[in-house]
Amino acid sequence: MEGVLRGRVHKYGDNVDTDSIIPGRFLKEMDPKRLAExxxxxxxPNFVMKVKQGDFIxxxxxxxxxxxxxxxxxxxxxxxxxxxxxxxxxxxxYRNAVDGGFLIPIEIDDNIYERLSDGDEIEVDVxxxxxxxxxxxxxxxxxxxxxxxxxxxxxxxIFMFKQE
Amino acid sequence: xxxxxxxxxxxxASGKRLVSPGDVVLANVDKVxxxxxxxxxxxxxxxxxxxxxxxxxxVWDPDRVWLAEDHFVPPIDxxxxxxxxxxxxxxxxxxxxxxFRYGVxxxxxxxxxxxxxxxxxxxxxxxxxxxxxxxxxxxGAFATGLGHTDVAYVLVxxxxxxxxxxxxLFRVDGELPPYSTxxxxxxxxxxxxxxxxxxxxxMQFSGPAIRAMDIDERATLTNMSTEAGAKNAIIxxxxxxxxxxxxxxxxxxxxxxxxxDAEFSEVYDLDAKTVEPLVAxxxxxxxxxxxxELSDVExxxxxxxxxxxxxxxxxxxxxxxxxGRRVRVRTEVVPATHRTYMQALREGxxxxxxxxxxxxxxxxxxxxxxxHMGVLRKDEVCISTTNRNFRGRMGDRESKxxxxxxxxxxxxxxxxxxxxxxxxxx
Ligand code: SF4
Numbered sequence: 001m002e003g004v005l006r007g008r009v010h011k012y013g014d015n016v017d018t019d020s021i022i023p024g025r026f027l028k029e030m031d032p033k034r035l036a037e038x039x040x041x042x043x044x045p046n047f048v049m050k051v052k053q054g055d056f057i058x059x060x061x062x063x064x065x066x067x068x069x070x071x072x073x074x075x076x077x078x079x080x081x082x083x084x085x086x087x088x089x090x091x092x093x094y095r096n097a098v099d100g101g102f103l104i105p106i107e108i109d110d111n112i113y114e115r116l117s118d119g120d121e122i123e124v125d126v127x128x129x130x131x132x133x134x135x136x137x138x139x140x141x142x143x144x145x146x147x148x149x150x151x152x153x154x155x156x157x158i159f160m161f162k163q164e
Numbered sequence: 165x166x167x168x169x170x171x172x173x174x175x176x177a178s179g180k181r182l183v184s185p186g187d188v189v190l191a192n193v194d195k196v197x198x199x200x201x202x203x204x205x206x207x208x209x210x211x212x213x214x215x216x217x218x219x220x221x222x223v224w225d226p227d228r229v230w231l232a233e234d235h236f237v238p239p240i241d242x243x244x245x246x247x248x249x250x251x252x253x254x255x256x257x258x259x260x261x262x263x264f265r266y267g268v269x270x271x272x273x274x275x276x277x278x279x280x281x282x283x284x285x286x287x288x289x290x291x292x293x294x295x296x297x298x299x300x301x302x303x304g305a306f307a308t309g310l311g312h313t314d315v316a317y318v319l320v321x322x323x324x325x326x327x328x329x330x331x332x333l334f335r336v337d338g339e340l341p342p343y344s345t346x347x348x349x350x351x352x353x354x355x356x357x358x359x360x361x362x363x364x365x366x367m368q369f370s371g372p373a374i375r376a377m378d379i380d381e382r383a384t385l386t387n388m389s390t391e392a393g394a395k396n397a398i399i400x401x402x403x404x405x406x407x408x409x410x411x412x413x414x415x416x417x418x419x420x421x422x423x424x425d426a427e428f429s430e431v432y433d434l435d436a437k438t439v440e441p442l443v444a445x446x447x448x449x450x451x452x453x454x455x456x457e458l459s460d461v462e463x464x465x466x467x468x469x470x471x472x473x474x475x476x477x478x479x480x481x482x483x484x485x486x487x488g489r490r491v492r493v494r495t496e497v498v499p500a501t502h503r504t505y506m507q508a509l510r511e512g513x514x515x516x517x518x519x520x521x522x523x524x525x526x527x528x529x530x531x532x533x534x535x536h537m538g539v540l541r542k543d544e545v546c547i548s549t550t551n552r553n554f555r556g557r558m559g560d561r562e563s564k565x566x567x568x569x570x571x572x573x574x575x576x577x578x579x580x581x582x583x584x585x586x587x588x589x590x
C-alpha cells in the first residue's frame with residue numbers, strides 16, 4: 001500500500017455517512033465488485049461512472065459516520081479509491097479501512113481541504129506525509145499517521161501485522 | 165491520578181495498572197457478537213485467511229461468542245437466506261451454542277438481547293459487528309462496534325487493540341417531566357455536542373435522572389451515543405441494574421466503578437427538568453427541533469421499533485398513547501425481541517396496538533436500516549423511534565425520516581401530523 005499514489009480528487013462535504021457510501025439494502029451482498037457498483041450511490045449516483053483506479057476521495061468532517069459496515073471501505077476500494085483525505089473520520093470507518101487493509105485514511109487540515117478542488121490531480125506520498133497538487137502546483141502536509149496505524153497499513157492489514 | 169470506569173476496564177483487560185486516554189492497549193476481549201450482516205463478512209475473511217495464515221480451525225473461545233439473526237430476517241431473498249445458512253454453518257463448525265435463531269425460541273435484535281439475556285456482564289470488554297454495540301454499556305461494560313475483519317481477528321486471537329478514549333461525563337440532575345423520555349434527552353445531547361461531538365471518545369452518563377430510569381430507558385442513551393460518534397457509552401452499575409441482571413443469570417457479577425478522582429475530558433451538567441419532546445429532522449440525528457415547532461409536518465408512516473425504540477418500555481409508552489384511540493396513518497409496531505413481544509402480549513399492549521388499527525410485526529431490524537419490511541418510497545415521510553435518519557436510511561433517497569420518542573411517534577400516529585404528546589386532545 002506504500003509508495004506514491006497518483007489520481008484525481010472527488011470532493012464531498014462533512015458527515016458523509018455509511019448509508020451514502022453503500023446503502024443498507026446492499027449489505028447482504030458479499031461480492032466486492034458488486035458492492036463497488038453501488039459505491040457512493042446514496043450521495044452521488046454518478047460516482048462509479050467518473051471514478052478511475054487510483055483516485056482519491058476528499059471530504060470534510062466525520063467521513064464514514066454511521067454503521068460498522070465494512071462494506072463501505074470495501075465498496076470504495078473496489079471502485080478504485082486508494083486513499084480518503086478527510087478533515088476527520090468516524091472511528092469505525094477509520095479502523096475498518098486500516099485493519100482490513102482496504103484504504104489509507106489521511107487526515108488533513110481545513111485549509112488543505114479548501115485548496116483541493118474536485119477534479120484536481122494529486123500525488124500522495126504517505127511515507128513523506130505530503131500531498132502534491134499537480135493541477136495547482138502546490139504541496140501540503142498531511143497530519144501524521146499514528147505509529148501503530150502506519151505499521152498496520154504497511155503490513156497490509158491487522159492479520160498480516162505482527163506484534164513485536 | 166484516578167481512572168474512569170472505561171479506563172479501569174481497559175486497564176484490567178490489558179493487564180495494566182494504569183492507562184490514560186491516548187494510550188494504545190492490546191486488550192483481552194470477554195464477549196463477541198456477530199449478526200447476519202457481520203457474520204457472513206467474518207466468514208469471508210476466514211476464507212481469505214486460508215491463503216495468509218491458513219485454515220481457521222477454531223475460535224479462541226466459543227463460549228464467549230454469540231450470534232443473532234436480526235437484520236435480514238425473515239430472509240428477503242436468496243442471498244439473505246444464504247447468509248442465515250452461513251451463520252448456522254459458522255455456529256456448527258466452531259461450536260458456538262449461543263445462537264439466537266429467527267423463529268426458534270428466543271431471538272431478536274442483538275443489542276436488546278445483549279442485556280435482556282444477560283449475555284454481557286459489568287466490567288467486561290465486549291465487541292460486536294455493529295455500530296450500536298455501544299448500547300450494552302448500559303450494564304457497565306466496555307462495549308464497542310467493530311467491522312468484520314476486526315471481529316475476525318478477535319475470534320482468532322481473543323484480543324484486539326484500542327486507543328483508550330477520553331471520557332465525556334454527562335451528569336443529569338433532576339427528573340424528566342411527564343412525556344419527556346431518554347430519547348428526548350439523547351436528541352438534546354446530540355444536538356448540543358454534534359454528530360461527531362464524541363468521536364473516538366467515551367460517553368458516561370450519571371446523576372439522579374439516570375438512576376431514576378429503568379434499564380431500557382438507559383439503553384436508549386447508550387444506544388444513541390453512536391449518533392454522537394462515541395467509541396463507547398457507559399453507565400456505572402447500581403442496585404437496579406444488578407437486580408435486573410441477577411434475575412437473568414447465575415453468573416457472578418463483578419461490577420467496576422471509576423475512581424473518585426477520575427479525570428474527564430469534559431463534564432456536562434444537565435437538568436432533566438428542561439428536556440421536552442424533541443424530534444430530529446432529516447437528514448441528521450443532530451438536526452433537532454422541539455416537536456411543537458414541527459406541528460405542521462404531515463407524516464405518512466409511523467414506526468415504533470428497533471434497538472432504540474422497540475423495547476418493552478418503548479411499547480408501554482406507545483400503548484399509553486394509543487389506548488382507546490385510532491391511528492390515522494400507517495403505523496407499524498415491531499417489538500425488539502421475542503421476550504419483549506411475549507411481555508407486551510401479557511400486558512395487553514399488543515391488543516391495544518391492534519385495536520388502535522396499528523400493525524404488529526415480528527422482531528427484526530427490518531425497516532430501521534431500510535433493509536426490508538416496508539421501506540419508504542420517494543417523498544414518503546416517516547416518524548420513527550429508531551436512531552438514524554440519514555438520507556436513504558429507510559428507503560428511497562428522497563424519503564424523509566423524523567426521529568422521536570415512542571410517545572411522540574404514537575401521538576403523531578393519532579393526528580397524522582407531528583404531535584407533541586402533551587398536546588394530544590381527547
Ligand atoms: S434495529 Fe436498527 S440500529 Fe438497531 S441493530 Fe438493527 S439496524 Fe441497527
